[in-house]
Amino acid sequence: MNEQEFLAAYDPRDHPAVAVTVDVVALTIREGALHLLLVRRGAPPFEGHSALPGGFVHPDEDLIAGARRELAEETGLGGERLRRIHLEQLGSYGAPDRDPRMRVVSVAHLAFAPDLPDPAAGSDAEEALWLPVSALASRQLAFDHARVIEDGLERARSKLEYxxxxxxxxxxxxxxxxxxxxxxxxxxxxxxxxxxxxxxxxxxxxxxxxxxxxxxxxxxxxxxxxxxxxxxxxxxxxxxxxxxxxxxxx
Amino acid sequence: MNEQEFLAAYDPRDHPAVAVTVDVVALTIREGALHLLLVRRGAPPFEGHSALPGGFVHPDEDLIAGARRELAEETGLGGERLRRIHLEQLGSYGAPDRDPRMRVVSVAHLAFAPDLPDPAAGSDAEEALWLPVSALASRQLAFDHARVIEDGLERARSKLEYxxxxxxxxxxxxxxxxxxxxxxxxxxxxxxxxxxxxxxxxxxxxxxxxxxxxxxxxxxxxxxxxxxxxxxxxxxxxxxxxxxxxxxxx
DNA sequence: CAAATAGTGTCTGTTAGACAATATACT
DNA sequence: AGTATATTGTCTAACAGACACTATTTG
The missing domain is CATH 1.10.10.10 (Winged helix-like DNA-binding domain superfamily/Winged helix DNA-binding domain)
Known part of the structure; x- marks a missing residue:
């Protein structure tokens, strides 16, 4: 098994094609209500649906660094403001059919942020917004992001305890x-x-x-x-x- | 970003080559001491070092299913015995240089098992053994597996609490x-x-x-x-x- | 002044942990 | 018989939660 692993590794083409994305469940509190950062997908699959901010992990960045980069891109934040945001790994989601295009393993992260300005619409980010968690039920969510969000919210509730x-x-x-x-x-x-x-x-x-x-x-x-x-x-x-x-x- | 994501997705060759493995920190108790399932690597890199059982995730299996398969392969177990083993996701490890060959993201899992027979040496598994955790210090561990084991042990201690x-x-x-x-x-x-x-x-x-x-x-x-x-x-x-x-x- | 809020005091039931006691079963 | 172990009892300090109270500030 490891022999095969070793040999295979020298030609990545022999591997089943797998993509790794980093996604972020970013939470903040606005006007007394818990809010979540969502983007609107501008292309299929799930065109027009809401989704967690995220994207492919870059070749030379760690997973958590990728998540922080995605968070920076969507919020338009940098420097000290960005550094104060708590970020931790939430878990990985890799059901074979979770993305209709190909095998995608998503490494989800969880972020806690103080009240932030609305996402900069000017950047290269697609439409991003802070949505009250209470309004989630009325949204169509892409992929398995509803499940990821659920897990993130439960983790957040639990983290506050200890x-x-x-x-x-x-x-x-x-x-x-x-x-x-x-x-x-x-x-x-x-x-x-x-x-x-x-x-x-x-x-x-x-x-x-x-x-x-x-x-x-x-x-x-x-x-x-x-x-x-x-x-x-x-x-x-x-x-x-x-x-x-x-x-x-x- | 998602536009690009979408377009790129149709040709996996455009992605940076990433491999996804599932590894297992399997714990059991033998003779009053905590033991950990390790295999011995038979090929470079880290030839001769100890490593967590694991391997590439198969195209049509979920992450946790891949971990259970690896566990079955290394322990030679199946059926009811295998099903009684607790298995949960521990976390993902994806530092860019954690594997010298290529970018590999490892989704680590944690298993709790009752006292099991020694791994079947007859199977296709490389040498596998239950090692007392207290003897870990004297082992050379491959990749970042020392860190993964540490995280697994701390998770285990914590899980017993609640x-x-x-x-x-x-x-x-x-x-x-x-x-x-x-x-x-x-x-x-x-x-x-x-x-x-x-x-x-x-x-x-x-x-x-x-x-x-x-x-x-x-x-x-x-x-x-x-x-x-x-x-x-x-x-x-x-x-x-x-x-x-x-x-x-x- | 009336109402709201920050902060403190008090009381009760529950729990963790130290210590003791009793009964059972092994060599 | 002597010793180890399973199980239960008792006591104390810490803690959670309910409730009450005072002081302070705003409109």
């Missing part, structure tokens, strides 16, 4: 209330403000105080909130667990 | 003590027998009693233990958390 990545949806400085809004938005239900506040501050390394406070209180009243930045923890211990989901366990 | 997959290292019926031995072996340190026992039985759906007990007590004395089988839970709630690892958190 990592401090919720802060990646926010700017460098944020209030506990803003952080709570991230959790409520991603998890899809309200949390108890008092308990959340105490819990966040008690987890070592989750957030650290900047010493400063917001300039103004809430738009409808209330005191000014203290400002925090992300701490140095890479895992939350103890974790912030989602309220029991007995139903989903079996 | 899923009932520890049972997949055991036969269909097992005692709580045997289950504890799995945790101790994978996590690498002893657990409190009394607390573990109570905890396992208190997690809904983790294990269910068969009503029977072992035929004999322990080899050095002690009562007969009750037998259990895996329950219907897919997630452990509450989870069995590893003892605090404050150090690894930052």
């Amino acid at each position: 990592t401090p990545l919720a802060t990646r949806f926010l700017d460098a400085e944020f209030t506990v209330t803003e952080l709570r809004a991230v959790y409520e938005t991603v998890w899809g239900h309200p949390l108890h403000p008092g308990n959340f506040h105490r819990k966040v501050l008690s987890v070592p390394g989750f957030v650290e105080s900047t010493g400063a406070s917001t300039e103004r209180g809430g738009s409808r009243g209330g005191p000014r909130a203290k400002l925090y930045r992300a701490g140095d923890a890479r895992l939350l211990h103890p974790a912030l667990l989602r309220p029991a989901r007995e139903e989903t366990v079996r | 899923t009932p997959l520890a049972t997949r290292f055991l036969d269909a019926e097992f005692t709580v003590t045997e289950l504890r031995a799995v945790y101790e072996t994978v996590w690498g340190h002893p657990l409190h027998p009394g607390n573990f026992h109570r905890k396992v039985l208190s997690v809904p759906g983790f294990v269910e009693s068969t009503g029977a007990s072992t035929e004999r007590g322990g080899s050095r004395g002690g009562p007969r233990a009750k037998l259990y089988r895996a329950g219907d839970a897919r997630l452990l709630h509450p989870a069995l958390l590893r003892p605090a690892r404050e150090e690894t958190v930052r």
Whole structure:
């Protein structure tokens, strides 16, 4: 098997033709709702359908670098703004018939971004937009991207439990209330403000105080909130667990 | 970008040549020690080095199916025995220079198996063996397989916390003590027998009693233990958390 | 002032973990 | 008999979640 592997390798033509793409499930929060970056396909197959931003991996780039490049192209971002976006590998999707043209293995990635400007329409990107996740049901999605998105959303919900990545949806400085809004938005239900506040501050390394406070209180009243930045923890211990989901366990 | 993608797709020769392999980090427990399935490479590159079992994905098989096929080929297993092995995708590894011959993206998988017979040397498999994980340091590993194994081991440790997959290292019926031995072996340190026992039985759906007990007590004395089988839970709630690892958190 | 919000205090039920105790079965 | 092991009991500290309360700010 490895002998054959070795011999075959010297003439790539002997391999079944496989293409490798990198796709990105990019999430952000706009106006209190979870949004997802989608592009509109301008050519068959799935012409006119929505799809995840992505494309063929370039010859000399790592998978994650390819994903970051695709993200940069579609969002028009670069430099520090781009670097602050959290990006991780989500998983690979390689069902033989997932692309009608040929065998394509997609290495999907997951990104958490703070609120970003609308995608630059001027670039070479096809129409790209931030779509509320709640509006996904009404969209036709290309390939198996509906499944990929589902997996990405579940991964995001799970990551918020045991990592401090919720802060990646926010700017460098944020209030506990803003952080709570991230959790409520991603998890899809309200949390108890008092308990959340105490819990966040008690987890070592989750957030650290900047010493400063917001300039103004809430738009409808209330005191000014203290400002925090992300701490140095890479895992939350103890974790912030989602309220029991007995139903989903079996 | 998608236009180009579409056009390019009709002639696979236009793509940079990429090969996709499926590799398997297969773990089992033998004589109280965690073991890993490795093969010995019989041809360059990395001739004579150890490597994960794996090979090119076949044209009409899904990624996970390819991994199961490779696992079957190397272990000589089939049917029910093969089906009981837990198999999941671990992640994809695609650094441009990870294979000196050409661009190869490896989709790694992770397998948990009960104690299995030694790999059938008669098959077309190259020399395959179960190696104690503790002996890995003394091995030369091909490609980036050392990194893949590391990631697989960490995933395994983590999965034992919040899923009932520890049972997949055991036969269909097992005692709580045997289950504890799995945790101790994978996590690498002893657990409190009394607390573990109570905890396992208190997690809904983790294990269910068969009503029977072992035929004999322990080899050095002690009562007969009750037998259990895996329950219907897919997630452990509450989870069995590893003892605090404050150090690894930052 | 009325309403909303940030942040803290208190209480209760659950859980993790240390430790102890008991009963059983091996050599 | 002596020892190891399975299983259960007890206690304590930590934690999650419910609820209440105070102080602060906006309109």
